């Protein structure tokens with residue numbers, strides 16, 4: 001799979017505002033600041049297609065990007081952004097949950113997890129919920145440039161072990177860095193296979 005062209009399509013502040021789903025969609029979700037927007041830019045080979053920020057909680061809308069005029073990448077707001085006011089937090093969670101549960105055309109969800117950390121309850125809870133909703137997903141361990149490979153694999157294995165207490169089977173996993181393009185070919189190959 002080669003990305004020859006990618007463009008921002010639209011943003012939605014609510015599930016009801018989403019454009020009609022005409023293309024297969026691949027969504028990025030994960031804790032605030034885990035690197036969702038950066039990964040989208042890395043895949044598309046563009047520096048500023050999706051907005052990246054050092055401050056967590058930056059992406060507050062569902063942002064749709066059309067790739068090769070044939071499929072969509074969707075940048076979702078991060079979960080677990082503690083600084084947002086509670087009412088706003090619940091509203092984000094509701095609309096992202098509606099998107100994940102009901103979106104027609106949603107082909108696959110990539111759940112991003114910071115490869116530097118041991119399993120966090122918020123990520124395990126989120127993935128368990130996705131499994132209950134029967135949404136197909138993979139796990140993407142991000143920021144691999146920040147730790148040694150052994151440490152990253154150990155954290156990944158711990159995550160899979162923790163998850164196995166709640167769900168059957170093992171999801172596909174990827175290890176990525178938006179700094180050095182680690183994992184880019186593997187992710188694009190996986191997307192290509194799912195579209196074919």
Ligand SMILES: Nc1nc2c(ncn2[C@@H]2O[C@H](COP(=O)(O)OP(=O)(O)OP(=O)(O)O)[C@@H](O)[C@H]2O)c(=O)[nH]1
Nearest residue numbers: 032033034035036037038052053057058059078178
């Ligand atoms: N070293 C390194 N830094 C990264 C990587 N990916 C993202 N970052 C940095 O992490 C910070 C957050 O990145 P974003 O891509 O904005 O994260 P996000 O998940 O979209 O964040 P929200 O939209 O706030 O939920 C930025 O400072 C990025 O430069 C990576 O692979 N390696």
Ligand SMILES: [Mg+2]
Nearest residue numbers: 036037058059
């Ligand atoms: Mg973002």
